[in-house]
Amino acid sequence: MDAHLSTLARLKDRLGPHGWTEDPDLIAPHLIEWRDRWSGHAPILLMPSTTEEAQAIIGLCHEAGVAVTTQGGNTGLVGAQIPLGEVLISTKRLNLIRAIDPVDDALVAEAGVVLTQVQDAARQIGKRFPLSLASEGSATIGGLISTNAGGVHVRRHGMMRAQILGLEAVLANGSLYEGLSALRKDNTGYDLKHLFIGAEGTLGLVTAATLKLVAQPRHTTVALLALDTPEQAVALLHRLEEETAAVAAFEVMNHLGVSLAVKNIPNVRIPFGTIPAWMALVEFEGPNADLVDQVEQALASALEAGLAQDAVVAQNETQSKSFWYLREEMSACQKPEGVAAKHDVSVPVSKIPVFLRQADAEADRVAPGARVVAFGHCSDGNIHYDVIQPQDMSGDAYMALVPQMNEAIHDVAMSFNGSISAEHGIGISRRDEFLRREPPAHLALMRAIKASFDPKNIMNPRVLL
Amino acid sequence: MDAHLSTLARLKDRLGPHGWTEDPDLIAPHLIEWRDRWSGHAPILLMPSTTEEAQAIIGLCHEAGVAVTTQGGNTGLVGAQIPLGEVLISTKRLNLIRAIDPVDDALVAEAGVVLTQVQDAARQIGKRFPLSLASEGSATIGGLISTNAGGVHVRRHGMMRAQILGLEAVLANGSLYEGLSALRKDNTGYDLKHLFIGAEGTLGLVTAATLKLVAQPRHTTVALLALDTPEQAVALLHRLEEETAAVAAFEVMNHLGVSLAVKNIPNVRIPFGTIPAWMALVEFEGPNADLVDQVEQALASALEAGLAQDAVVAQNETQSKSFWYLREEMSACQKPEGVAAKHDVSVPVSKIPVFLRQADAEADRVAPGARVVAFGHCSDGNIHYDVIQPQDMSGDAYMALVPQMNEAIHDVAMSFNGSISAEHGIGISRRDEFLRREPPAHLALMRAIKASFDPKNIMNPRVLL
Incomplete structure (x- = not known):
């Protein structure tokens, strides 16, 4: 107890009065997962x-053998960021954009910088940071790296x-891996950065990253298809990509998802007379002023080839947004319907149809x-497959079946x-299943890496492995 | 000695008569680096x-503590593939394309498959494997993975x-890492494949890989600029990428490189009256039939903006090839000039001009x-910077200065x-320098990984670390 108290005292001392809090009211928001699944x-x-x-405090924790939980924007979906008695380290004050360079197409952001801030900073110099996902107004760079976030532009x-x-x-x-390179090519030894990416904070605390920027698309357009x-x-995806080379996102939604969005979410409309069995939202981006013509031509020929029943191209920014709004509400629209068992699976793209048939059964x-x-990212084989309780079953009864x-x-x-x-990671919620399903040889390699990076097992010790 | 002989006997026995040779004539080509730098x-x-x-023989070597050197197409540039007394394992008979799928855009190739075979197989189903480099007729998939090869389409x-x-x-x-996934997204634990990529065979022998295919470009064109x-x-690269979004390769060559190609290589011609200070070769690829118009427009406006002195767009396939021929001979054209100290460096793209000035000095x-x-891959900041002996100095005297x-x-x-x-890796030839220059913290992490993957240090033990 004394040892622990003295460690806390040293941590406080190192950070100064603005660097820590024990006030339960101030800590509280960091202890609750945003969907209320974990506290x-x-x-x-x-x-x-x-x-x-960050080095100093992690070094002190290491010395004392005190475990830490690390947290970015607290938008994670697998519980990894919620402490259970560990010292909680938030990256919220590591919030500088250290550098941005339009010639190198590179931006250096600290871990606590929010994704939209990076997107905005890139836009201000005429560039673009293309990662985009629903929680982008809260999710931080450190968390996005530690979970290897996906989103709608992965294809x-x-x-x-x-x-x-x-x-x-x-x-x-407490030592530092200094890998803030802006190089596009560097074959000098094992590429260690890839170990930290997606490691869910178990191998170290990412404090900053050099992010790659791309050119802003000159023109974009969005289509909805029935x-x-x-x-x-699947066939449409390939056809449109071949014909336009401009497919930036290809999302699908099934009939029930769209129906529930229309039913449960204000102001959701669809541009078709009836709700189709499936809908696809396709975003295109390209340099040519005739992108819309090109897309309309490609869609017309896809309709003619029987690859879709109907198609609408957004006529303006407002309509584009309304198409995306429908897609983005696919999760929220389920809430009034009761308990859902949610799955973030992927399969090879060719297997999506047969996966869906067998999973339905x-x-x-x-x-x-x-x-x-x-619903989800058809172009990456990543389907969010959510199973809502039967209408004639109680929530509790269904919960037992989850x-x-x-x-x-x-x-x-x-x-x-x-x-x-x-794309969501393993964290706490998928850990048991991961440990059971992953080949033992893979787990052995991962554990050997973990043991050599973190021999005292103080970094997010309940997470992943 | 007996132990060693009995290990050799067991290895032969396991592979059968076609699986091994001790015939010096048959082994000889595997012992000589293709530029004659190492034997x-x-x-x-x-x-x-x-x-x-492969599992069985590596398992036997492990058991006996016998070191191995692994070799693909023997096109490596840093000597990693040349044995010095180790058991030599060639992947040449691991030469199957196990699967190819146009819907998943995926091809499974064994380690010994040659790059051009993969390119051809992709083309046959209307797809493309975009990696391309000078040694593609010999380089194998396993070697390309183990060296994280680059080439001309990296941008x-x-x-x-x-x-x-x-x-x-x-x-x-001798155990197997079974990671032949065709998934585009999979966030279940550390992404171990990235450790093997670029590890130069020090962490295991890559035996097969699932390769990503892309759509074939509908149209391509090549321009040479003075x-x-x-x-x-650097300015031109950004301008052309913004205007066309179609830049697939952006290579540069300096005056001396072009001069030596014209002087020393048969049939090299350039489409300008005099050899300019620098030349850029730009390859474009895109889906639109008007790509050439688009490129010509972008080049005209770049000339007008003073970003280039002159530009020629290839009028046909033959001319495209002749432009590439010039670029591809940048290395060979130096040979008649004597000894060269060769460097495969990269810097952030914005630093290329100042790097060149300071390096020249x-x-x-x-x-x-x-x-x-x-010369080289300007768009990735990767310059092949070769320094040939002064004309008034002997080769031996210069060799001492290398x-x-x-x-x-x-x-x-x-x-x-x-x-x-x-892009060339560390291997044997850059090892001492790598060990001296790399931050000790990085080396410690790499060594910990190596020790946990290969505790007896039998996999390419003289390479990299």
């Missing part, structure tokens, strides 16, 4: 404002991993009458060599 | 034809790393009258946070 507790909240401060621009030129991370013993089947979606087997909202439902849906994904977590 | 020796050449055979398509969806590798103890300065090259300081051929020259040029690159090996 935690922490003896203290530390807020380093420089890399040196064209890649996940967060693909946006990173270099990074800086505080290791478990489809009969997922097979059409499994969902109905586990809970007859269960209602499936399937583990079985998860198991069944994940079994289907794995039967196609898929993933049980395409 | 080695090996007691035996093993040629496993399946992953299981648009990324290095080899970016083409890999998943891979399979035999670990030092420039006064490297500053123009350093080259002249170390060897007054030394002649610089600078270490000092390397040091001086690399110092300049490092002063801009650059890399001493942008």
